[in-house]
Amino acid sequence: QVYVGLIADLSYSNPHLSPFDEFQRLKLHPEIRKHLEGGKRVAYGARAITKGGFNCLPKMSFPGGLLLGCDAGTLNGSKIKGSHTAMKSGLLGAEAVFEALKEGKGGEEITSFEDRFKDSWLYKELYAERNFGPAMHKFGNIVGGAIAYFEQNILRGSLPFTFHDTTPDHATLKPADQARKIEYPRPDNKLTFDKLSSVFISNTNHEEDQPVHLKLSDPDLPIRENLPKYNEPAQRYCPAGVYEVVDADDGSGKKFQINAQNCVHCKTCDIKDPAQNITWVTPEGGGGPNYPNM
Ligand code: SF4
Numbered sequence: 001q002v003y004v005g006l007i008a009d010l011s012y013s014n015p016h017l018s019p020f021d022e023f024q025r026l027k028l029h030p031e032i033r034k035h036l037e038g039g040k041r042v043a044y045g046a047r048a049i050t051k052g053g054f055n056c057l058p059k060m061s062f063p064g065g066l067l068l069g070c071d072a073g074t075l076n077g078s079k080i081k082g083s084h085t086a087m088k089s090g091l092l093g094a095e096a097v098f099e100a101l102k103e104g105k106g107g108e109e110i111t112s113f114e115d116r117f118k119d120s121w122l123y124k125e126l127y128a129e130r131n132f133g134p135a136m137h138k139f140g141n142i143v144g145g146a147i148a149y150f151e152q153n154i155l156r157g158s159l160p161f162t163f164h165d166t167t168p169d170h171a172t173l174k175p176a177d178q179a180r181k182i183e184y185p186r187p188d189n190k191l192t193f194d195k196l197s198s199v200f201i202s203n204t205n206h207e208e209d210q211p212v213h214l215k216l217s218d219p220d221l222p223i224r225e226n227l228p229k230y231n232e233p234a235q236r237y238c239p240a241g242v243y244e245v246v247d248a249d250d251g252s253g254k255k256f257q258i259n260a261q262n263c264v265h266c267k268t269c270d271i272k273d274p275a276q277n278i279t280w281v282t283p284e285g286g287g288g289p290n291y292p293n294m
Pocket of ligand 1: 214237238239240241242243262263264265266267268269270280
């Protein structure tokens with residue numbers, strides 16, 4: 001089995017960009033293609049991850065639980081693979097829980113996890129790499145990459161200051177008429193596919209009559225503001241084709257359609273909508289994608 005994926009920074013500025021279609025395009029690269037040709041697509045999924053490394057670590061303990069780096073992106077800002085950091089955070093968590101159980105503690109907050117984390121090589125590694133992503137975002141790939149290389153290979157992560165990404169992802173889009181149009185090739189149905197057939201193999205299921213779990217604060221805003229200004233980017237940033245701009249049945253113009261049953265619960269819309277008008281809420285009855293082999 002071959003697993004292939006693409007992490008698209010949600011701080012992108014071109015509203016014509018479609019992370020799903022960028023991923024399809026990536027599969028056509030000769031170095032990726034050679035591993036996929038002759039194979040059969042068996043699964044699909046999408047998820048927003050926190051990949052800001054050290055600078056975006058949340059509070060990691062709460063009464064009755066610990067937040068561990070269970071996916072490669074959570075505790076990993078810049079390395080290509082973060083499995084070792086995820087595993088280490090799991091080990092530290094297990095040690096902290098074991099210690100608490102020995103002391104007879106029950107459901108209270110295990111704050112010693114934070115101390116163990118700060119004393120570990122995991123903390124030092126993340127701290128040393130903290131400027132990698134922000135430097136690239138602030139100064140571009142060439143200058144930012146040079147700063148990151150200098151810091152990590154010459155200074156060994158000891159730059160005396162920290163760059164921060166301060167612009168939220170929903171505020172980075174340029175107006176559509178000021179951004180380069182992107183034409184994506186049609187799917188060949190061998191290596192590249194469309195959204196709907198991909199969603200089908202994510203085993204996404206929601207009860208037919210359940211309330212829509214994607215809430216709009218202002219239902220008219222997508223057509224009134226997002227469409228003229230950004231060509232309604234939800235049509236492209238959603239990796240499951242949930243949002244469509246279609247002709248209204250009564251001939252009154254365009255309407256914003258939400259195909260909530262397709263939602264794979266990635267939460268991109270909640271993060272990237274430029275007006276912050278969309279809120280993803282938990283669907284009824286545990287509906288959503290089912291990724292048995294991923
Ligand atoms: S509707 Fe939102 S949460 Fe659901 S798949 Fe699309 S972008 Fe992700």
